[in-house]
Amino acid sequence: MSPREIQQLRDTTPGCQSGLVHFNHAGASLPSQPTLDAIIAQLQREARDGPMEAGEHGEVLLEKARSAAGQLLNAPASSIAFASSGSTAWSMAFQALGRWQPGDRILVGRHEWGGNLACMELAVQAGARIEVIPCDDSGAACPVALASMIDAHVKLIDLTWLPANGGLINPAQAIGEVARRHAIPYFIDAGQAVGQMPVDVQALQCDVLKSAGRKHLRGPRGTALLYVRPAFLERLKPAQRDVFSAPWTAQGFDLRNDARRIETSETSFALLAGLGNALQEMNRLGIERVWEQVSQTSERIREALREMPGISLHDLGARQSGLIAFNLAGWDAFELKRRLGLKRINIGANGVAYTPLDMQARGLQSVARISVSPLNNEDDIVLLSAALRELRD
Template identity: 65%
Template sequence: MTPAEVARLRAATPGCASVIHFNHAGASLPSQATLDAILGQLQRETLGGPMETADQSVQARARSAAASLLNTEPEAIAFASSGSAAWGMAFNALGPWQSGERILVGRHEWGGNLACIARAVAAGAQLEVIPCDETGAVSVSALQQMIDPKVKLIALTWLPANGGLINPAEAIGAVARQHGIAYFIDAGQALGQLPCDVQALNCDVLKGAGRKFLRGPRGTALLYIRPGFMERLQPTQLDVLSAPWDGAGFTMRNDARRFETSEVSVALLAGLANALEECNALGTTAIRQRIDGLSRGLRERLLKIPGLTLHNLGPQGHQSGLIAFTLKGWDCVELKLRLAQHGINIGANGVAYTPLDMQARGLESIARIAVSYFNTEEEIDVLLGRLRELAESGSD
């Protein structure tokens, strides 16, 4: 992206005028056009009635844009209120779980997914962690050695919440497809940050939140279900949309909308549709290049701050825009709050976010910088300057 393109994107993002935002992994700043889409739909509902102005073209736009982003068909896309809700619905639809069935996960699995899996474990399933390779990523060769007929699911968090790791999602998908094992990808931090082709990934289910690098509104999420996998999933909740009346009874839909309900926020989907279209127009390859360039330089400069320790995983030169660190003398949450007082947003995560990995590495919490494509070198300079000041002063 040229400086002029970045300047245009920032001018179209009102938040850039009031805050330096490095918490895109939590929730990014939406564009004015995304805000306008939400407000425009709300205005139509206010004047004409919410049910009467629920234009189906809004959902169609969002579904088409999501399908383009993932290289699939609109019928394979469902919308949910959050990524955790989407993943949980798909996981619960795999049941019931039997004693001895095995679930293989990466060490970096998102805590919300593990909470869902805990119910399957209570029913007798076995949760097993795939070993990591020398870079800290999920080991594909170790996974191969773990496969047997009792493995019912392989679950992967592609880009973990507590560092810059990019797990080998495509290679793991090849193993899953070779053995006919269900494969779920949590792409919460991946969508809008790097290219995501579900055909190449060979996944059966993939979810991602709208609020993160896609820059959509909170309360929106995407759920991809591979069409050939649909028949294996029996949702635990149905309504007249997901299982319409056919004159003789209620029959589940044969597309991904069997995971949706008839009640939905059309305004939020209007915002998500705009955010997805903006992402597609920019292109995820260009977005990835921009984020990679900014985050590489930032990592190198962070290493020069006394008392600052990076907690990244993955091979150097192949990492995401999520940068985990701790600063000597500072509690991570307090550090986040102190930076916020200076108009700088970062994140701070505890063990619950990625419990298996955090415990394995002896980490109680991490501060997290998450870079997006419309951040600038000037913003990075300000962030680094404040971190140096805090490193020198210590927590008071």
């Protein structure tokens, strides 16, 4: 992307006009003004015409969002469901798998998101075991090692594709090939991938994939999307149902035959109008171009950090994403985040709870995290570097 194109993105983003330097896109990115306008317009419509009456227009906006999400993921719109958060979406899909039995095995990457592991405790209480896929020499989940672990007791393979605690990119497609070869359900947590890099669910061969709307998609908080492979849909029997997800028919209440069996009737059309606009903006911009820009910017930042005394980098993987994990000598990561925030420079910080298996394996208590977006320009990098040098000294 050219400097002019980046500036055009910044010009339509209120956060970039306020003097803010935002490097916390992996936590939540900055929405565009048109995304804000879409949210406000639906709220005003509800206030003017009545919330229920404005729902008809809200349904139109929701379906546009569903189509835009399908386009981004190379999936049919009918395979997309929406939820209030990525954790909610993943949890609903996991719980819809049904009952777990003693001896059942769940295979996960070492970098699994802590919220997913917490949800899996329901299966552990029923007698299932969570087992970690060994890493290769780069620190990524190893497909060859995974293949050697497969037996009839493996009931789920789950992978956090891009971990929250650094720049690792796990080999999600190669893991998917193992899962499909053995006909084992395969879930992907793509919370840090969707909106940052190309995501093709057909190539990934996953059964379920989820992502929050607030991160790299630049949508509002309180939104998330969930992909369910159409042929896998009948495997999911959600416990939470209502007249939308399981409408009344002559035979009784029947679950929908699309991904909306995971949804419920009550939703925020305003927030989903904002998410729909953000998805459409992403499709117009082109995810390949976004990924190219993110890769270039993050590499420039890594180079600057490598040259800075007192900085230690903690990114794994042969190729890395736009999440940069580091520590500054003498500083707690969360205190560093707070001090930079006082300078109007936003970064993230991750503790053990976010990725407990990996953080404990590497002996890390916390890491500071920079995450980049096409919104970030050279001035942002200069200001961040200067602030880190000042705090180091």
